Each structure stands twice: as structure tokens, then as C-alpha cells.
Amino acid sequence: xxxxxxxxxxxxxxxxxxxxxxxxxxxxxxxxxxxxxxxxxxxxxxxxxxxxxxxxxxxxxxxxxxxxxxxxxxxxxxxxxxxxxxxxxxxxxxxxxxxxxxxxxxxxxxxxxxxxxxx
Numbered sequence: 001x002x003x004x005x006x007x008x009x010x011x012x013x014x015x016x017x018x019x020x021x022x023x024x025x026x027x028x029x030x031x032x033x034x035x036x037x038x039x040x041x042x043x044x045x046x047x048x049x050x051x052x053x054x055x056x057x058x059x060x061x062x063x064x065x066x067x068x069x070x071x072x073x074x075x076x077x078x079x080x081x082x083x084x085x086x087x088x089x090x091x092x093x094x095x096x097x098x099x100x101x102x103x104x105x106x107x108x109x110x111x112x113x114x115x116x117x118x119x
Contacts, residue, residue: 001066001085004037006044009071013091016075018042018049024110025068027085036062068107072115079115 003021010017021044036058041050045061048054069082071089080089081103088099104111 001082001087003044003061003064003066004039005087007039007042009087009089011073011076011078012089013078014073014076016073018044019080020072020074021047021066022070022072022112022115023066023068024070024107025066026064027067029063029065068103070111070115 006018006021009019011019018041038056038058039050042048043050043054043056043061045057046054050056065085066082067085071080071082071087073079078091080087081100082088083099083103083106088096088103090096
């Protein structure tokens with residue numbers, strides 16, 4: 001998942017924006033020559049809202065893929081795993097319990113306990 005995606009994602013349950021990104025693992029992405037578009041509302045790489053004065057490191061940000069991490073809704077406190085580079089943003093019974101268990105096992109030493117204990 002690119003950091004850039006955070007400029008588009010909202011909580012599927014309560015629609016809050018932006019979500020809080022906790023990055024556990026990244027990978028380098030081969031740089032290519034293409035036009036880089038700046039995030040419009042929120043820069044997840046810097047964890048800041050965009051305004052006219054904020055200088056964004058888009059050339060740096062585009063070099064990375066988030067392979068593992070958590071998306072946390074600051075309003076309803078739901079959390080969504082990023083596993084193998086894919087944000088798993090399903091709610092309720094639609095959540096994949098097998099993938100969630102693998103994710104929790106893989107990152108058990110990194111995940112803040114207060115996030116998981118709320119589930």
C-alpha cells in the first residue's frame with residue numbers, strides 16, 4: 001500500500017477521515033519516472049493535514065510500500081490490518097478471522113496492546 005492511499009481512505013464504519021497509520025514494515029519500491037501527484041488533504045508520510053505551506057516529500061514517499069501496519073479510526077477506535085501490503089478494511093462478520101490471526105501473530109511484538117485489547 002502506498003502512503004498516498006491514506007489521502008483517500010476513511011473508516012468504513014463511521015466514515016471518519018483521516019485514519020491513523022501505524023507502520024510496522026515497509027519495502028522499497030523501484031523508482032520510476034512518472035509525474036508524482038501531491039496528496040490533497042492528508043500526508044500520511046508526515047502524519048499532517050495538507051495546507052498550502054506544508055512542504056511534502058512526495059519524491060521520498062513514493063519510494064516505499066507499506067507491507068505491514070495498522071489503520072486506526074480515531075473516532076470509533078476500530079482498527080484494520082495492513083497485511084502483505086493490502087489494507088483489510090472490512091467490518092463485522094466480513095472480517096477474515098484467519099488473516100487477522102496471522103497478522104496478530106506476525107506483529108504481536110509491535111502492535112500497541114491498547115489497540116488490540118479494545119477488540
